[in-house]
Amino acid sequence: MRTLLITGPGGSGRTTVAAATALGAARAGVKTLVLSADRTDTLGAALGVRTGAAPVQITPALTAWRPDAAAGFRDDLAGFQDRASTVLDLLGASLLDPEEVTPLPGAEELTLLRALRDAALAEGDDLHELLVVDLPPTPQALALLALPEELRRYLRRLLPPERQAARALRPVLGRLAGVPMPAEWLYETTARWDMELAAVEAVLADRHTAVRLVAEPGPAGDDAVRDARLGLALRGLPVESLVANRVLPEEVADGGLLSGLVAQQRKFLGEWGEVHTVAHLGRDPRGDDDLTALAVPGVNPAAFPIEWPVADRLAEDGVLVWHIPLPGAIRDDLDLIRRGDELVVTAGPFRRIVPLPSALRRCTVAGAALRESELRVRFAPDPALWPRTR
Incomplete structure (x- = not known):
C-alpha cells in the first residue's frame, strides 16, 4: 500500500487537494482511502458528501473516513480508568463518566495516527492500494509526524525493556528494596502503546510513503515550503510533489488590481522550480466536477525515503x-x-x-x-x- 501525506500552511487548500488526489486515483482504478481529522467536515464539503466516524463509500474505488476524536478519547480514558481502578480507589479518586469527557487539545492528531495505523494493518476487503492522509497545517503536521518516534523514545527511557523483562520478580524486588514497583497494568499499557506507535512509525518509514506539499505561491507560502522541506528532510520523509494552489491565469493581469498578485505568483513559481500548478476556479471547489477541474497530479510512485548514507x-x-x-x-x-x-x-x-x-x-x-x-x-x-x- 502506498501512503501519501498531504499538508501545507493553513488556508492553502490542502484538504481540497487531498480530496482531488484521492478522487483522481480512484477514477484511475486505484482502491483509495482518504483520511482526515478535522473537527469540521471540510473533506466532506470538498467531496460533496458528508463524512464522519464511519467510513463512507464515495465511489466504488473511493472511501472517505473522518474518525471521531471524541469517541476515541472517551474509549481510551474509560480503558485507563478500568486498568488503574485499584490505584484510583486507593487515592479516593472519583471516576469520570464518558458523557462528561471532552477531548483535550491534540486528540484529533492522536486519533488520526491511530486511524493511519488501522488502515495500514487492514486486511481483506478493508485493504486499500492507496491511503491519502489530509494532515493538519504544516507546523502541527511536522509535530504529529515526530510524535511516534519521540513517544517510543520516552517509553523506553521511563520503562526500559530490560526492566519489563524482570517484572516477574517485581514482588520480591519490591520487598527487598522497600519501594513500590510499577504495577502490572503499567507494563501492559506501555507494551501496547509501544506496539501501536511502532506500527505508525513503520508506515511513516516505509519506502512507499511520501508527502505532497500544498501552498499558494507568495511570500507566506514560500516560507512555509522552505520550513516544511527542512522539517520533512530531518524526519527522512520525501516530498513527492509541490502543488502550487489557486494560481491565477495570466488573463486577469490586465493592469487591474490583480496584476500585482499575478506577477508575484509567477515570481515564486519560477523560484520553486519543479512545481505542479492548480488553477484558481474562481470559487471554492465542491463535488466531482470541481475536483476534476483542478487537475491535480497523479501519485508519483518514484518517491523514496531520504537516505542518510x-x-x-x-x-x-x-x-x-x-x-x-x-x-x-x-x-x-x-x-x-x-x-x-x-x-x-x-x-x-x-x-x-x-x-x-x-x-x-x-x-x-x-x-x-x-x-x-x-x-x-x-x-x-x-x-x-x-x-x-x-
Whole structure:
C-alpha cells in the first residue's frame, strides 16, 4: 500500500487537494482511502458528501473516513480508568463518566495516527492500494509526524525493556528494596502503546510513503515550503510533489488590481522550480466536477525515503562521514550534540534525536559542515573501541 501525506500552511487548500488526489486515483482504478481529522467536515464539503466516524463509500474505488476524536478519547480514558481502578480507589479518586469527557487539545492528531495505523494493518476487503492522509497545517503536521518516534523514545527511557523483562520478580524486588514497583497494568499499557506507535512509525518509514506539499505561491507560502522541506528532510520523509494552489491565469493581469498578485505568483513559481500548478476556479471547489477541474497530479510512485548514507573515507582521511540531507538549512541555525549513542540534530525550529549507526557508535565526532544542502558529520574511530587491524 502506498501512503501519501498531504499538508501545507493553513488556508492553502490542502484538504481540497487531498480530496482531488484521492478522487483522481480512484477514477484511475486505484482502491483509495482518504483520511482526515478535522473537527469540521471540510473533506466532506470538498467531496460533496458528508463524512464522519464511519467510513463512507464515495465511489466504488473511493472511501472517505473522518474518525471521531471524541469517541476515541472517551474509549481510551474509560480503558485507563478500568486498568488503574485499584490505584484510583486507593487515592479516593472519583471516576469520570464518558458523557462528561471532552477531548483535550491534540486528540484529533492522536486519533488520526491511530486511524493511519488501522488502515495500514487492514486486511481483506478493508485493504486499500492507496491511503491519502489530509494532515493538519504544516507546523502541527511536522509535530504529529515526530510524535511516534519521540513517544517510543520516552517509553523506553521511563520503562526500559530490560526492566519489563524482570517484572516477574517485581514482588520480591519490591520487598527487598522497600519501594513500590510499577504495577502490572503499567507494563501492559506501555507494551501496547509501544506496539501501536511502532506500527505508525513503520508506515511513516516505509519506502512507499511520501508527502505532497500544498501552498499558494507568495511570500507566506514560500516560507512555509522552505520550513516544511527542512522539517520533512530531518524526519527522512520525501516530498513527492509541490502543488502550487489557486494560481491565477495570466488573463486577469490586465493592469487591474490583480496584476500585482499575478506577477508575484509567477515570481515564486519560477523560484520553486519543479512545481505542479492548480488553477484558481474562481470559487471554492465542491463535488466531482470541481475536483476534476483542478487537475491535480497523479501519485508519483518514484518517491523514496531520504537516505542518510555513511561514506567510508578511512583509507583517504581516516574518517567516516555521515551525510544528512537538510534542504534549506542555514548554518547559523544548526546545532549538534553527541549524547551517548545518539546524535541530537537541531535545524532551525526542528530537532530530532537519532540513534547512531552501529559503526559510528565506536567513533568520536571529528567535525561537521554544511555543504550543498547536506549536513556532513565526520567521525573518527575511537582506538579504545575500534577493532585493531593485523
